Amino acid sequence: MKFNATKRHLREGLKNLSRSGWMTFASISAVTVMLVIVGFFMIVFLNGNHIASTIENNVEVRAFIEHGTDEAEIEELISEVESQADVEEVLFVDKEEGLENFLASTNEEVWGNLREDNPLRDALSVTASSPQLTEEIATAIEKHPQVNNVAFGEDIISDLFKITNTGRIAGAIIVAALLFTAMFLISNTIKLTILARKKEIQIMKLVGATNSFVRWPFLIEGMLLGLLGSIIPVAIMSIGYHFVYIEAGSFLQTQAYSLLPPNELILQISILLVAVGLIVGIWGSAMSVRKFLKV
Secondary structure: OOHHHHHHHHHHHHHHHHHHOHHHHHHHHHHHHHHHHHHHHHHHHHHHHHHHHHHHHOOOEEEEEOOOOOHHHHHHHHHHHHOOOOEEEEEEEOHHHHHHHHHHOOOHHHHHHHHOOOOOOOEEEEEEOOHHHHHHHHHHHHOOOOEEEEEOOHHHHHHHHHHHHHHHHHHHHHHHHHHHHHHHHHHHHHHHHHHOOHHHHHHHHHOOOOHHHHHHHHHHHHHHHHHHHHHHHHHHHHHHHHHHHHHHHHHHHHOOOOOOOHHHHHHHHHHHHHHHHHHHHHHHHHHHHHOOOOO
């Protein structure tokens, strides 16, 4: 496409926005509303997935060592556990450290006398490379003769993984459905804008204009409608999420969780919303113009 033709198409695309008046406003409004909804649910979904991953990654195997096991045997046990497939990290927690951790999480005035005769055992804290492998690793560790017993929340771990996986699947389905709905509604609104000028398209064809000459200004118009409609959602998501991150961040940190950092998340959401706006705008225009190119 020649440079002069490109300038003409850009100029006509911009003019079309002002010519359509209320139809342009309606198209941009439709894009804005739908992308705000999509952006909101994307933020909820991504943060929900992040928190679910944090919960899963906090799952560990605590292997308690038999009393009387000497240092050499403990070192050998650590080496054997580290050599197991799918074991990511092994930390040794002696019984004094374990007692201090226990007292820090409870009422020391009640349990402080345990320091005189520490009943706890030395232990290994084992993290799996994948949380779903925790039970398998715990079963293998329990077979070591130096291990008295293991604990990994076996009563709740399977339910935990079911809940987090169900949440991920449900969230993905909702977001996909919203994206599809947004694309359908936005493209149809933009189609109405183009359909309102069908006589203009037909006249251009009758006087000999080529398909590309007719099509390009409308494609550019659709692209601009999608772009303008995505700017407001991006601004709302950016300002709103920064506010929520600051207000809710301190509370979540006390629960050992955190939201995704605003800069990284907002960049991803912004790229998605702008891409959806542009693609749907161009697609809606292309589908509408195509109906009138055969005269």
